[in-house]
Amino acid sequence: MKFLHAADVHLDSPLHGLERYEGAPVEELRGATRRAFDNLVDLAIEEEVSFVLLAGDLYDGDWKDYNTGLYFIQRMDWLREAGIRVFIVAGNHDAASQITRQLRLPDNVTLFSTSKPETVVLEKPCVAVHGQGFARSEVTDDLSSAYPQANHDLFNIGLLHTCLDGKPGHEPYAPCTVDGLRSKGYHYWALGHVHTREVISQDPWIVFPGNIQGRHVRETGPKGCTLVTVIDGEVAAVEHRDLDVARWARCTVDVTDSASLDEIHDQVRIALQQALDDADERPVAARLVLQGSSPVHSTLHSDSIHWIQEYRALASGLGGAGLWLEKVAIETRQAVALDELLERDDALGGLLRAIHALEIDASSVEALAAEVADLRQKLPHELLGGEDRYDPADPGYLASLMEDIKELLVHRLVSSGAAR
Numbered sequence: 174m175k176f177l178h179a180a181d182v183h184l185d186s187p188l189h190g191l192e193r194y195e196g197a198p199v200e201e202l203r204g205a206t207r208r209a210f211d212n213l214v215d216l217a218i219e220e221e222v223s224f225v226l227l228a229g230d231l232y233d234g235d236w237k238d239y240n241t242g243l244y245f246i247q248r249m250d251w252l253r254e255a256g257i258r259v260f261i262v263a264g265n266h267d268a269a270s271q272i273t274r275q276l277r278l279p280d281n282v283t284l285f286s287t288s289k290p291e292t293v294v295l296e297k298p299c300v301a302v303h304g305q306g307f308a309r310s311e312v313t314d315d316l317s318s319a320y321p322q323a324n325h326d327l328f329n330i331g332l333l334h335t336c337l338d339g340k341p342g343h344e345p346y347a348p349c350t351v352d353g354l355r356s357k358g359y360h361y362w363a364l365g366h367v368h369t370r371e372v373i374s375q376d377p378w379i380v381f382p383g384n385i386q387g388r389h390v391r392e393t394g395p396k397g398c399t400l401v402t403v404i405d406g407e408v409a410a411v412e413h414r415d416l417d418v419a420r421w422a423r424c425t426v427d428v429t430d431s432a433s434l435d436e437i438h439d440q441v442r443i444a445l446q447q448a449l450d451d452a453d454e455r456p457v458a459a460r461l462v463l464q465g466s467s468p469v470h471s472t473l474h475s476d477s478i479h480w481i482q483e484y485r486a487l488a489s490g491l492g493g494a495g496l497w498l499e500k501v502a503i504e505t506r507q508a509v510a511l512d513e514l515l516e517r518d519d520a521l522g523g524l525l526r527a528i529h530a531l532e533i534d535a536s537s538v539e540a541l542a543a544e545v546a547d548l549r550q551k552l553p554h555e556l557l558g559g560e561d562r563y564d565p566a567d568p569g570y571l572a573s574l575m576e577d578i579k580e581l582l583v584h585r586l587v588s589s590g591a592a593r
Contacts, residue, residue, distance in 0.1 A: 174223050174298040174300070174328075174402070174403045174404075175220055175221070175222045175223065175400065175401065175402050175403070176222050176223055176224050176225065176226060176400075176401050176403075177213065177216065177217050177220070177222050177224075177225045177226065177398050177399070177400055177401075178225075178226045178228065178361075178363040178380060178382050178398060178399040178400075178401060179213055179225065179226070179227055179228070179382055179385055179397075179398035179399070179416075180227065180228035180229055180230065180264075180334070180363075180364070180365025180366070180381070180382055180383075180384065181228075181229070181230045181264070181365055181366065181367075181368055181383070181384035181385070182206060182209075182210055182213075182227065182230065182231050182232075182384070182385055182386075183206055183230055183231075183232070183233040183266065183384065183386075183388065184206050184207065184210060184231060184232055184233065184241055184244070184245060185204075185206060185207065185232075185233065185240075185241045186206055186233035186388055187203050187388070202419050202456065205386050205388075205417075205418050205419050206385070206386045206388075207244060208386075208418045209385045209386035209396070209397075209416045209417050209418055210248065210385065210416075211248070212385075212397075212416040212418070213225070213385060213398055213416050214248050214251055214252060216398070216400075216414060216416070217252060217255070217257055218251070218252070218255045218257070220400060221255075222257060222400075223257070223258065223295070223298055223300075224257060224258040224259065224260060224295070224300075224302075225252065225257060225258070225259045225260070226260050226302070226330070226332055226363045227259065227260070227261040227262075227365075228262060228264075228332055228333065228334055228363050228364055228365025228366075228382075229261075229262050229263060229264025229265070229266075229267060229306070229307070229334030229365035229366060230264035230265065230266040230267060230334065230365060230366065231245070231261060231263075231264070231267055232266055232267050233266055239276075242276045243276075246276060246278065246279065249278065249279045249281065249282050250279055252281060253279050253280070253281035253282075257281065258281050258282075258283070258295070259281060259282045259283070260282075260283050260285070260293065260302050260304065260332055261282065261283065261284045261285065261306075262284075262285045262304045262305060262306040262307075262332050262333065262334055262365075263284070263285075263287055263306030263307045263308075263334070264306070264307055264334040264365055264366060265307050265310045265311065265312065265334070265344065265346050265366070266310070267306065267307065283302075284306070285304035285305055285306050285332065286305060286306070287305065287306040287307060287308035288305075288308060289305060289319065290303055290304065290305040290316070290319050290320045290321065291303070291304060291305065292321060294324075294327065298328065298403070299326070299327050299328060299406075300327055300328045300329075300330065301323070301324050301327040301328070301329050301330070302330045302332060303320050303321060303329065303330065303331050303332065303357075303359070304331070304332035304333065305319070305320070305333075306334070307334060307346070307347070311344070311346065312346050312347045313345070313346065313347075313348070314347065315347065315348055315349045315353065316333065316335070316347045316349070317331065317333055317335065317347075317349040317353055317354060317357070318349070318353065320333075320357055321357075322357060322358055323357055323358030323359050323360075325358070328360050328361075328403055328406050329357075329358065329359040329360050329361075330359060330360065330361045330362075330363060331354065331357060331359045331361070331362045331363065332363045333347065333349075333362065333363070333364055333365070334346070334347060334364070334365045334366050335347040335348065335349055335364055335365075335366055336348055336366055336367070337349060337350075337351070337364065337367070337373065337381075338350055338351070346366060347366075351373060351374055351379060354374075354377075354379055355374070355377060359377055360377055360378065360403075360406075360407070360408060361377060361378045361379075361380070361401060361408060362377065362378065362379040362380065363380065363382075364379065364380060364381045365381070365382075366381075367381040367383070368383055368384040368392055369381070369383050369392075370382055370383035370396075370397075370399075370413060371383075372411070375411075378401075378408050378411060380399055380411065382397070382398050382399040382413070383396055383397070384396055385397055385398060385416045385417065386416070386417045386418065386419070387417060387419070387420060387421040389421065390421050390423065390458070390460045390499050390500070391421075392421055393420075393421045393422055393423050394420070394421075394422070395413070395415045395417065395420070396415070396416065396417040396420075397413055397414050397415040397416035397417060398413075398414055398416055399411060399412065399413060399414070400412045400413075400414050415453075417455065418455060418456075419455055419456045419457075419458065420451075420452040420455045420456070420457050420458075421457075421458050421459070421460075421499070422448035422451070422452070422457055422458070422459040422460070423459070423460050423462065424441075424444040424445060424447075424448050424459050424460065424461050424462065425444075425462045425464060426440045426441055426444050426461070426462065426463050426464070427464055427465040428440065428463055428464070428465045428467040428469075428505055429465035429466055429467065430465075431465075431467055431469070432467075432468055432469075433468075433469065434469050434472065434473075434480075437463070437467070437469065437473075438483070438487070441461060441463075441484055441487060442487055442491065444461070445459060445461070445487065445488055445491050445492070445496065446491055448496070449491060449492050449495070449496055454495075455495075456495045456496070456497075457492065457495065457496045457497070458497050458498075458499045459488070459496065459497070459498055459499060460498070460499050460500045460501075460502065461484055461488075461498055461500070461501045461502070462502045462504060463501075463502070463503050463504060463505050464504050464505060465505060465506070466505065466506040466507060467505050467506075470505040470506055470507050471507065473503050473505055474503060474505070477503050480501075480503070481501040481503075484498060484501050485498050485501070
């Protein structure tokens, strides 16, 4: 017997960040989640699995029109024609969806109750699937605690959308413990909610398959599902299978040993080429991060716009339409002996010490916030939210801006020849 375990499909959820730069095929990639789901359906048919488990967040909240639901039902019909059952629990995003209320699912699809755990028994193969979905978008109870004990005459699977004991970057929904899951006596726990693949335990198997398609730069690397093979009532193999059609990558380059801009350029080229190679001919959206101390740190920062465009051109040359830089972050540090300059008893030392002592106190922040309040209200909401949000009244943003100003001032002073 074989089955597929997938989660966090987020059908028709757009890939974020591609709109920020010219040349990215935004429209083509907008359907990436559907194409990845098509790959899941194709894999299920190709592997002749007995059933498919979908552990929550099939949708991305309330879908905008019927096309999302109709698309899903058509794909379920394809699985029905192949004799493949599908078992689904609703996740926190599904709780806002209208599909269960307005579209009838094919008879090969089981959507578990959201009010209490249910069990579906398959005679061939001899399997019991236990599950309960989210009745609302925020569930803070341990749903697994009410799941029944295993039927020892069957292969038992627990289908659950959960944060387990807490995962960074994920809401603490339906928390539970590994010991609590083990106590049920199941052979396999098919979990969802966490977008990074992780095998929590092999006795019993407790698995997060990750999402099937990365949607932004925090969801890097291969994305897909888990193929499970069962022989004589025991798990014989648990394999990850890639499903994604586009990939996100974070390319971190340590420039500590680079003495020139040409050397950094070569390092960037190698890192971007590696991201392309790892993607196995998939389109790649990459974030380039330069780190470490370097003699050319000041040059990078003082003319950052030029170098960002330089690296974008490099990416375009390497990958053509298949590689884009979602962002270039220059996080390098000075390699000059600033400690010695700060100790100098002259005008330069005094200026550098004054620059390093610059801070923005709480009262100054409040004053600045009041001055830009009207401007902030006119900013698009996209700028005010997300990982790279721009909020001129945010103390953290002001602090980082101060650091950039200090870097620029130090560069101007040191490069002017005053330090000689």
